[in-house]
Structures are given as C-alpha cells and as structure tokens.
Amino acid sequence: IRNAHKIKMASKQWTRVRTLGRGASGAEVFLAADDASGELFAVKSATAACASALKREEGLLCCLRSPRVVSCIGGRAARDGSYQLFLEFAPGGSLADRSAIDGGLDERAVRGYAADVAAGLAYLHGAGMVHGDVKARNVVIGADGRAKLADFGCARKVGAGVPIIGGTPAFMAPEVARGEEQGPAADVWALGCTVVEMATGRAPWNGMDGDALAALHRIGYTEAVPEVPQWLSAEAKDFLRGCLVRHASDRCTAAQLLEHPFLASAVVDAKPQAMESKWVSPKSTLDAALWESESDTEEPEQDSTERRIRALASPASALPDWDSDEGWIDVLSAPTEAADAVAVPTKETTGITVDDGITSEEKSVDHLHPRTSNSTPQTPAGHGGGVVIYINLQLVQKSVIIQIMQQKHTLINQFVCSLVLVLFGRSTW
Numbered sequence: 540i541r542n543a544h545k546i547k548m549a550s551k552q553w554t555r556v557r558t559l560g561r562g563a564s565g566a567e568v569f570l571a572a573d574d575a576s577g578e579l580f581a582v583k584s585a586t587a588a589c590a591s592a593l594k595r596e597e598g599l600l601c602c603l604r605s606p607r608v609v610s611c612i613g614g615r616a617a618r619d620g621s622y623q624l625f626l627e628f629a630p631g632g633s634l635a636d637r638s639a640i641d642g643g644l645d646e647r648a649v650r651g652y653a654a655d656v657a658a659g660l661a662y663l664h665g666a667g668m669v670h671g672d673v674k675a676r677n678v679v680i681g682a683d684g685r686a687k688l689a690d691f692g693c694a695r696k697v698g699a700g701v702p703i704i705g706g707t708p709a710f711m712a713p714e715v716a717r718g719e720e721q722g723p724a725a726d727v728w729a730l731g732c733t734v735v736e737m738a739t740g741r742a743p744w745n746g747m748d749g750d751a752l753a754a755l756h757r758i759g760y761t762e763a764v765p766e767v768p769q770w771l772s773a774e775a776k777d778f779l780r781g782c783l784v785r786h787a788s789d790r791c792t793a794a795q796l797l798e799h800p801f802l803a804s805a806v807v808d809a810k811p812q813a814m815e816s817k818w819v820s821p822k823s824t825l826d827a828a829l830w831e832s833e834s835d836t837e838e839p840e841q842d843s844t845e846r847r848i849r850a851l852a853s854p855a856s857a858l859p860d861w862d863s864d865e866g867w868i869d870v871l872s873a874p875t876e877a878a879d880a881v882a883v884p885t886k887e888t889t890g891i892t893v894d895d896g897i898t899s900e901e902k903s904v905d906h907l908h909p910r911t912s913n914s915t916p917q918t919p920a921g922h923g924g925g926v927v928i929y930i931n932l933q934l935v936q937k938s939v940i941i942q943i944m945q946q947k948h949t950l951i952n953q954f955v956c957s958l959v960l961v962l963f964g965r966s967t968w
Contacts, residue, residue: 555582564589564692570628579628580612587620596691597624599668607659609679609689629687631680634737638675643740646772652678653734653778654805655686660730660793663688664723667697671721672706673729675736697722708751708758709742713785716759724787727796731765731782734775738768774801 556570559581566585572578585593593614600611612625631637634652638644644652656678663670670677671693679689695701706715712728715721732743739745743765747754757763764783767776778801781791796802 553580562690562692564592566593566692579630581626581628583624583626585622585624587622590616590620590622592692593622593624596694599691599694599696600624600626603663603666603668605659605662606685607655607662607687609687626689627681627687629679629681629689631682631684633676633689634678634680634686634733635675637680638737639740641740643768644737646738646775649734649737649775650801650805652686652737653730654797654802656688656730656733657793657796657802659686659688660723660726661797663694664697664726664793668694669697669721669723670694670726670729672710673726673733674707674710674742675733678733695721708754709744709747711755711758712787713759714787716755720787722787723792724790727782727790727793728784728787730793730796731779734779734782735765735767738771738775772801774799774804777801 552574553571554574556572556579559568559570561567562583564585566583566589568581568583571580571582573580583593583596594616597611597614600609603611609629610627612627614622614624616622656673660670660673670688670691672690673688677688677690678686681687693706706721706725706729708716710729710732712721712725715725735743744754744757745766747757762785764785767779767783771779778796778799781796781799784790791799
C-alpha cells in the first residue's frame with residue numbers, strides 16, 4: 540500500500556467509527572478502523588460531482604513522503620461515481636481546535652508548531668508544490684504531538700499553469716487576493732497568518748469575519764498587514780515581519796525561516812500523552828466506544844439534560860409507549876452458541892487503490908433494524924456470537940418514575956386515612 544509511515548491496512552474490510560468533519564467543498568471526513576488490525580485511519584469521501592477534485596488531491600499526496608505531511612494510504616471509486624480517499628489519522632485533532640481552547644497558545648507552543656509547519660512547507664516547496672490553503676484548520680496534530688500539513692484540495696504544482704484555484708480569504712497573500720499568482724511565497728504569508736491565529740485563537744484581520752469581499756480588497760489593494768499580538772517576543776515579531784511582507788519577492792522562503800532564531804530555538808516537546816491509534820470494540824455498556832456519537836452536530840450537554848428532565852417530569856397519565864421506534868439503544872450480552880444479529884458500526888468492504896492498481900470493489904453495508912429484522916447476518920470478524928438486547932433508557936426511566944409516584948400516592952392516602960381514624964374515631968369515619 541502506498542505509504543511511508545507504517546500505516547497498514549491488513550484487510551479490505553473496515554468499519555466506520557464516527558464523523559470527523561465536513562469540508563467547504565462538501566467532502567465528508569470520517570474515522571474508520573481496519574477490521575483485521577484495528578488500525579485507525581481517516582476517510583475523505585466525495586460525491587460524484589466532487590470526485591475529480593479528490594482524485595487530483597490523491598495524485599498530489601501519493602508523491603509526498605514527509606513526517607510533516609499527512610500520508611495518503613490510497614483511494615477507491617464506487618460504481619455511483621463517488622470517491623473515497625484513505626488518509627493517515629491524526630488523533631490530536633486540528634491546530635485550530637487546539638488554539639481555540641484557551642483563546643490562543645503560549646509562545647513556546649506557537650514556536651514548536653510553527654517550526655513543524657515551516658518544515659512541511661520547505662519540503663513541499665522543495666518538491667515543486669504549493670499548498671495553497673495554509674491555516675490552522677488545515678494543520679493536524681499527530682500521535683507524537685507534532686504538527687502535519689493536511690487538506691491538499693487547493694495544492695498545485697509550481698508553474699503548472701493552473702489558474703488561481705482559491706484558498707481562505709483571511710489567509711490569502713496580497714498577490715493571491717488580486718488574482719495574480721499563487722506561488723511558494725503565498726504559503727509563507729499564510730504561515731505568518733497562521734502564527735497570528737495560534738497566538739490569538741482566531742483568524743487574522745479581526746472584525747472582517749463574513750465579509751470576504753472587504754477582506755480581499757483590504758488585503759490586495761491597501762498597505763495593511765495582519766495585526767501582531769503585542770505580547771509576543773521580539774524574535775516572534777521579527778519572524779512575522781519576514782512572513783508578512785506585501786511584496787512576494789521580498790518575503791523569506793520557508794527554508795530561510797527554519798534558520799530564523801524564533802524557529803531554530805524551538806524545542807520539540809515529548810508527546811503530552813499517548814493517543815489511541817486503534818479502534819477497540821466495546822465489551823460492555825461502560826466502554827466509551829459504545830457511546831461514540833455518529834451525528835455530525837452534537838447538541839450541548841446542558842440542553843440535552845434539561846430536555847430529558849423535562850420529559851421525565853411530565854404528567855404520567857399513561858404507561859410508556861413501548862412500541863415507539865425512538866430512543867432505543869443496542870446492548871450486547873455475553874457470547875452464546877446460537878448468535879443472533881449483533882448491532883455493530885457500519886461495515887465497509889473496499890478495494891484500496893495501490894501502486895499495482897488493485898481494482899475497486901463496491902462497498903457492502905450490513906443494515907440491521909432493531910426488533911424487526913428476521914434475518915441472521917454473519918457475525919463480524921473479531922466478534923464472538925451474542926444476543927442483542929434492545930433497551931429504551933428514557934422509557935425505562937419514565938416507567939420507574941411512574942411506579943414511584945404511584946407508590947407515593949398510595950402511602951399518602953394510607954397516612955391520611957390513619958390520621959382521620961385517630962382524630963375522629965372509626966365510627967365517625
């Protein structure tokens with residue numbers, strides 16, 4: 540399999556774990572696990588309308604071999620024209636998420652991540668390639684805590700004669716905003732903007748969010764540069780002065796920036812903690828993997844809790860609707876000899892495109908419907924047989940509350956009767 544960094548897929552079967560995000564072009568990125576080895580990898584999927592862009596991205600990534608660039612494992616096309624690109628999974632998430640946690644990073648962290656990004660750009664530019672969309676959102680943190688360049692949807696070969704294909708306005712260099720050129724110097728400008736983003740926790744050009752035309756006009760046709768945080772050291776400010784030069788020919792190259800004192804003194808920190816690189820199938824209801832969300836947008840925990848409490852506290856005028864199709868979860872019991880259908884994450888069978896040209900196979904998805912399916916699919920590889928028990932937690936909780944309220948009312952009635960008998964006598968009652 541095409542790979543330089545020990546990413547292996549031992550089989551053609553893999554399981555979708557959860558959604559990681561969606562790109563501006565409509566492509567979906569989700570986490571997947573190889574069934575045989577348990578290794579995690581990312582899948583970038585696009586519909587037939589966007590398949591050509593994903594194939595182009597694969598063509599660029601397959602030629603790159605650098606620890607500062609996300610590795611490409613392969614890709615495959617489906618019969619419906621959609622395309623899936625298999626990439627190295629970075630468990631640390633994006634640099635944008637890391638920067639936004641505390642409203643920006645301290646200078647030591649900024650220095651270390653900037654050195655990694657500059658090293659990745661120096662490698663790309665040396666290979667005759669331009670990234671075209673450098674920003675914290677397109678930089679990911681690997682299992683070792685180091686930064687890697689990702690999302691090569693706007694990348695191109697230098698001198699390929701390809702017209703300006705885009706990027707993010709707030710990170711565009713002046714010459715790109717004017718539609719003139721997008722060479723290696725444009726990536727260096729974007730690196731300076733990314734350093735500002737890391738230091739502040741937000742994109743540069745503060746106050747121009749959502750107004751792309753105004754941002755492009757200011758960047759391309761004025762003498763303005765992004766505001767540099769005053770708390771940065773003199774070395775950091777001098778580094779940014781080498782990046783944020785309005786004339787492309789006057790900017791430092793990525794290789795020159797690696798020699799700048801701000802980056803030369805960067806200390807590579809040991810990884811803060813071991814990050815999971817394998818999918819572990821849940822063995823009980825206490826395993827976190829069982830509760831992983833498949834939704835693209837998760838509701839705030841507070842709102843969900845308030846909604847559930849309000850629903851449980853509603854008048855209990857009738858017994859719960861046990862035939863309802865909503866609110867059910869699957870709980871796997873201990874293995875048995877005669878196994879029923881086991882509810883597992885979506886199963887995919889895929890032929891990975893490799894150097895030798897393995898043909899693609901259509902994915903096969905096992906769909907299990909709780910309480911209605913009469914078929915008995917094959918037990919997934921790596922899982923023992925078992926019995927599926929379906930539990931609706933909300934209905935169970937509501938039923939328990941009903942019983943408690945009924946017992947409470949009975950006790951109150953008995954107490955009132957006893958009190959009346961004591962006060963007025965049995966004959967009066």
